Amino acid sequence: MTLEDIIKETKTYYCLECGKCSSLCPISRHNPSYSPRLMLEKALTGFEGDLINDQELFSCLTCYNCSLKCPADVDYPLFMQKVRTLAFAQGRYGVPADSGILQSFMRLMLNPAIEQRRLEWLSDEYRISEKGNILFFVGCAPYFEFAFEDFEAGALNIAKDSLKILNTLGIEPMVLADEKCCGHDLLWTGDVESFRKLAEHNARIIKESGAKKIIFSCPEGYRTFKFDYPHYVDLDCELQHITEFLAENMGKGMLDFKEVKKKVTYQDPCRLGRHLGVYEQPRKLIEAIPGIELIEMEHTRDESICCGTSAWTNCDAYSKQIRTERLLEAKATGAEMLITACPKCQIHFRCAMVSKGEEKGPDVEMDVMDIVNLVASALEDNGSE
Numbered sequence: 001m002t003l004e005d006i007i008k009e010t011k012t013y014y015c016l017e018c019g020k021c022s023s024l025c026p027i028s029r030h031n032p033s034y035s036p037r038l039m040l041e042k043a044l045t046g047f048e049g050d051l052i053n054d055q056e057l058f059s060c061l062t063c064y065n066c067s068l069k070c071p072a073d074v075d076y077p078l079f080m081q082k083v084r085t086l087a088f089a090q091g092r093y094g095v096p097a098d099s100g101i102l103q104s105f106m107r108l109m110l111n112p113a114i115e116q117r118r119l120e121w122l123s124d125e126y127r128i129s130e131k132g133n134i135l136f137f138v139g140c141a142p143y144f145e146f147a148f149e150d151f152e153a154g155a156l157n158i159a160k161d162s163l164k165i166l167n168t169l170g171i172e173p174m175v176l177a178d179e180k181c182c183g184h185d186l187l188w189t190g191d192v193e194s195f196r197k198l199a200e201h202n203a204r205i206i207k208e209s210g211a212k213k214i215i216f217s218c219p220e221g222y223r224t225f226k227f228d229y230p231h232y233v234d235l236d237c238e239l240q241h242i243t244e245f246l247a248e249n250m251g252k253g254m255l256d257f258k259e260v261k262k263k264v265t266y267q268d269p270c271r272l273g274r275h276l277g278v279y280e281q282p283r284k285l286i287e288a289i290p291g292i293e294l295i296e297m298e299h300t301r302d303e304s305i306c307c308g309t310s311a312w313t314n315c316d317a318y319s320k321q322i323r324t325e326r327l328l329e330a331k332a333t334g335a336e337m338l339i340t341a342c343p344k345c346q347i348h349f350r351c352a353m354v355s356k357g358e359e360k361g362p363d364v365e366m367d368v369m370d371i372v373n374l375v376a377s378a379l380e381d382n383g384s385e
Contacts, residue, residue, distance in 0.1 A: 006043075020069055055095070061309070062188060068302055103189075106186055110180075118138070118179070136214075137221055154343070154370060154373070164379070174211060182221040212238060223272075243371060250285065261291040262337060263295055267339065267345055305326045307323060323351075
């Protein structure tokens with residue numbers, strides 16, 4: 001694929017140079033050296049070398065805030081994804097967060113000689129099946145717990161509570177021992193070949209399992225399977241985020257909640273919200289819990305502010321500023337807790353509260369909980385265990 005091909009595929013030729021993308025970009029709001037409009041201008045005026053060698057190429061959050069508002073329908077996030085493949089081919093990479101440990105885990109999974117021990121967290125408390133129609137895709141949650149030992153990542157608790165809730169509904173899903181990373185981060189940082197290998201492996205073992213439906217607690221995995229896998233593999237399964245699945249089943253009387261007196265606000269993850277259009281189901285779940293008061297932030301739904309980093313890359317002072325801005329907006333609602341629906345959102349917000357310092361802006365403290373954990377905690381006293 002050439003830059004010319006990318007320009008055509010993403011409708012970059014239609015750019016009106018109105019600057020709306022840059023005015024809406026959360027990165028541009030804090031980092032004056034980054035501008036989506038100027039990135040497109042480099043491509044259109046033939047400065048391919050400058051574009052590929054620009055370290056800011058990997059700063060874009062691919063949050064889709066710009067594309068949803070673009071009057072010319074330019075797909076800027078896809079443009080960034082594709083241009084990064086050109087950069088990767090020339091040995092150009094973003095700056096990996098956390099010393100690159102998460103990228104290392106993803107690539108280690110590509111080695112068939114390395115056997116994972118990814119189900120050691122499972123206990124007799126959770127009922128799973130070896131065969132069945134429903135598969136729960138755990139994703140990288142077990143690896144997140146190891147990578148963020150300095151603070152509670154919470155990702156594995158999301159997986160555990162997902163199983164608890166499914167069990168409450170009478171569902172004993174399959175959980176695959178040799179499942180691997182969905183490949184989202186590798187794809188969005190330009191390593192298409194590694195992504196393809198992960199996709200092929202996951203598609204093969206899922207087909208062998210006989211699963212007809214896959215449930216995700218991670219929006220990135222859901223988005224990757226739904227939009228990206230079809231370009232590389234054939235996987236004929238129904239796909240749902242757990243909030244969609246639970247919202248569908250809530251009316252069947254199998255999820256009885258105790259009262260939880262708490263004021264909360266909700267963070268729309270970029271992948272679940274702007275990428276996938278899932279806005280109402282999480283809110284429906286939250287509001288179904290007696291005693292919960294949901295207070296919306298100033299920027300909500302398709303105008304929500306991103307958690308500040310994508311694909312564990314270029315996580316810098318500007319990323320911290322974006323997170324702090326969002327946490328302050330959540331705090332301003334008067335809510336006691338920020339509810340997320342993406343493991344990475346939870347990690348990034350907790351990281352912002354741990355990594356304090358004058359250079360990162362004002363300190364802000366707020367409880368953060370994933371919506372799965374909120375729902376599971378509301379079931380604790382109703383005999384579901």
